[in-house]
Amino acid sequence: MLYIIGLGLCDETDITVKGLEAIKSCEKVYLEAYTSILMVSKENLERFYGKELIIADREMVESQSDEILLNADSLNIAFLVVGDPFGATTHTDLVIRARELNIPVTVIHNASIMNAIGACGLQLYNFGQTISIPFFTDTWKPDSFYDRIKENRDLGLHTLCLLVKEQTIENLARGKKIYEPPRYMTINKAIQQLFEIEETRKQEIYTPESLAIGIVRLGSLTDQQIKVGTLNQLLTQDFGPPLHSLVIVGSRVHVLEIDFMRFFAVDKQVYNEIVKKDYDI
């Protein structure tokens, strides 16, 4: 049996009881470690699970999935994924490969940013499509997310912007796949890039005065932070270490949501003015 198990948002105790029981039954436990970040060390996880973890890097998951699946027809193998197994990144490939090999697959779900984002007070019903904001370089500024934000905002919907972890590949020219340490996009950097794209595209999809929410370290009982303000206000806030996410608030909001967000406003007076001007509440 291949168990694909979501670890949830933050630390070792975010796993479900069902997930923990499954891990304890497994001969081998892989930890998917390239698409996301858990706010806890591998050693802590190993101590808590009572199992040694094998780090599954991009290379292994993408091109050596048969190694992970080896003997999974007779033994229990776990593949651990931060958040939910089918959250921000799908592991579709691995499941399809397992099916081809007639290996039974069990998925154990958990929270991910895609549903826990409700903690900011906005109803999940009124979110449009989710986007990812990648790091720009001098020569590469992919901006298709701008069109997605436009589509959402035209309908009055909120946009969850995932701020990605990036592992760039060094030494590629020399045929060695050596990954640099990951960089994490901050809310500040993301807003700066949003402004840069608006400057080029000029469709006024959002402005420095648009209402937004910065959410950091979502799910941490001690360290989670939510800040509500204009994009301009959030641009200069210090949000601390990763993970950061950003929500651009759409026009479909209920008065209860406005009340909820006020609690997190970086400046209540500015918040009330924006709400009155843009939301007529």
Added chain:
Amino acid sequence: MLYIIGLGLCDETDITVKGLEAIKSCEKVYLEAYTSILMVSKENLERFYGKELIIADREMVESQSDEILLNADSLNIAFLVVGDPFGATTHTDLVIRARELNIPVTVIHNASIMNAIGACGLQLYNFGQTISIPFFTDTWKPDSFYDRIKENRDLGLHTLCLLVKEQTIENLARGKKIYEPPRYMTINKAIQQLFEIEETRKQEIYTPESLAIGIVRLGSLTDQQIKVGTLNQLLTQDFGPPLHSLVIVGSRVHVLEIDFMRFFAVDKQVYNEIVKKDYDI
């Protein structure tokens, strides 16, 4: 401290270790019981948690929230919610009230249909806004969800249709709030109503040949079912007991998603024809 704890999708072992530890520290444990359905009995939960549960019905949560919050400034109180606390239904009100009373609130997240729906193989990125399909009566056929589906489909996005549990109120005229046993919308009923609305609105947002996914008892290790087919095919499938959900597949699909869904096709030949005709894959 008020703990708002997500129970996840299915049974008592879907709670997180963190959530279980929090419950064990609580003096009183409320179970929110009107918006959703857990596929396990109250008694099983009580045995597993080692705590007595107090059922919080609609009446209590909406108008007697101060009773739930009583002494939460000095004691730990838990409020358990099926899925994620801010999933399909928000408990915004209770949190706002707690803040007004200066009661600290801790949210412990979990999986909900809003992220676990990724199990059907479609990327969560390409879902538009989520809708709820209510029961029609002879005289009351609210159809605003039709416009939401149109908005999603115009953008090529998938639509998650939540099929609601309904508790109607009897004896209201006599001033007694007595709730009838809940009715659960089936996928079959939802599709029948979708056809009925299309018949009236005639904008051809979807047709009997549109590709859709029926997901039932999501998260159950023994009993989960996913079936992929046209709306017409799914209309006559037997999906068994609740909970049912429906996804209307949009046009933005990747070949990997098509491969993934094929596994669940109720008729692979029909599936391949639809894919070729509508998705050019």
